[in-house]
Amino acid sequence: MHDKIKEVLNRHKKLEELLNDPEVIARQKEWQKHAKAHASLSTIVNTHQDLKETEEELKQAKSLLTEQKDDQEMKEFLQEEITSLSERQEEKKEELKLLLLPKDPRDEKNVVMEIRSGAGGDEAALFVASLYRMYARYAEKQGWKVDILSSNPTELGGFKEMVFVVEGHGAFSHLKFEMGVHRVQRIPTTESGGRIHTSTVTVAVLPEAEEVEVDIDPNELRVDLFCSSGPGGQSVNTTHSAVRITHEPTGLVVSCQDEKSQHKNKEKALRVLRARLLDAAEAENHAEMAEARRLQVGTGDRSERIRTYNYPQGRVTDHRIGLTLHKLEEVLEGDIDSFIEELISADQAERLKKVE
Numbered sequence: 001m002h003d004k005i006k007e008v009l010n011r012h013k014k015l016e017e018l019l020n021d022p023e024v025i026a027r028q029k030e031w032q033k034h035a036k037a038h039a040s041l042s043t044i045v046n047t048h049q050d051l052k053e054t055e056e057e058l059k060q061a062k063s064l065l066t067e068q069k070d071d072q073e074m075k076e077f078l079q080e081e082i083t084s085l086s087e088r089q090e091e092k093k094e095e096l097k098l099l100l101l102p103k104d105p106r107d108e109k110n111v112v113m114e115i116r117s118g119a120g121g122d123e124a125a126l127f128v129a130s131l132y133r134m135y136a137r138y139a140e141k142q143g144w145k146v147d148i149l150s151s152n153p154t155e156l157g158g159f160k161e162m163v164f165v166v167e168g169h170g171a172f173s174h175l176k177f178e179m180g181v182h183r184v185q186r187i188p189t190t191e192s193g194g195r196i197h198t199s200t201v202t203v204a205v206l207p208e209a210e211e212v213e214v215d216i217d218p219n220e221l222r223v224d225l226f227c228s229s230g231p232g233g234q235s236v237n238t239t240h241s242a243v244r245i246t247h248e249p250t251g252l253v254v255s256c257q258d259e260k261s262q263h264k265n266k267e268k269a270l271r272v273l274r275a276r277l278l279d280a281a282e283a284e285n286h287a288e289m290a291e292a293r294r295l296q297v298g299t300g301d302r303s304e305r306i307r308t309y310n311y312p313q314g315r316v317t318d319h320r321i322g323l324t325l326h327k328l329e330e331v332l333e334g335d336i337d338s339f340i341e342e343l344i345s346a347d348q349a350e351r352l353k354k355v356e
Helices: 002-019 022-026 028-067 072-100 121-142 171-178 262-285 287-297 328-332 337-355
Strands: 111-117 145-153 159-167 180-186 197-207 221-226 242-247 252-256 307-310 315-318 323-325
Touching (some): 002 022, 002 028, 002 072, 072 337, 121 159, 121 171, 121 197, 145 252, 145 262, 159 171, 171 197, 197 262, 242 262, 252 262, 307 328, 315 328, 323 337
Parallel strands (some): 180 307
Antiparallel strands (some): 111 159, 145 159, 221 242, 242 252, 307 315
């Protein structure tokens, strides 16, 4: 840890020099880039400084205690101070360890989320709508913006799939653990016997790609225009505003029909395509990541799941961290902070094991 701290302190000092260099100040884009890097390192530098000051105070308190002979009241005060400072020292050490963990460069990105019905037919499609609402409400509480990119509605008010973007600082860092199979257990309104049905929905979470990150050659795209349709395939638009884009080198197909404007549909379809191409490129470069994504997303079979939403018992269980909350209604209204915080903590603990 000492070497990492030394490296951060040196880098922080060099960045401060660059930020005060008139030539760099004149180049605003470069200055802003350095300012962002400086700000991210400042948290580590300040925490390290707090730790050093705490250690110095602890050293002084221990020294004063050895000098005390007859003043029992002062001894008790110093012992309490030493206990408090020792606890603070450990807290700062742990905080520093976490800050020094390698950052996922994708964490600050917007995300493209894809929710698809798996096993369970209409019940699964209805739960796609419930999950979309859950994530939209969660995003709203964070002050983030949600924009639907494409959807495929069913006649009963559900969706075969929903694709949307969440725009906000740190969106990917919070939502990336939502990737996987979500299982729902409830009694359908059409079930006269009161039997509980189990359905599944798959969630994919992709960091949104910037245009500079994914170079798409327009000559490699096949763009088809068609009339948008509603539930059951019924036509809801007589103009050819819906867009289907095929990326011929990879065979990836993205369609969008939510907007009345052909231009807007094409723009949204390209956002999804860029995110999928970036995800595919990263998976290809990191076989381990590709395997993790395969395990998380799965096939949508009922036996696979990361989280279960049980309506009759009003509970939600995340199987990866063994956390069960008996507040289904609140969770579906976007109160998923407890799960996200625990998943982030579990991930940090796992990564700490690898560096210690």
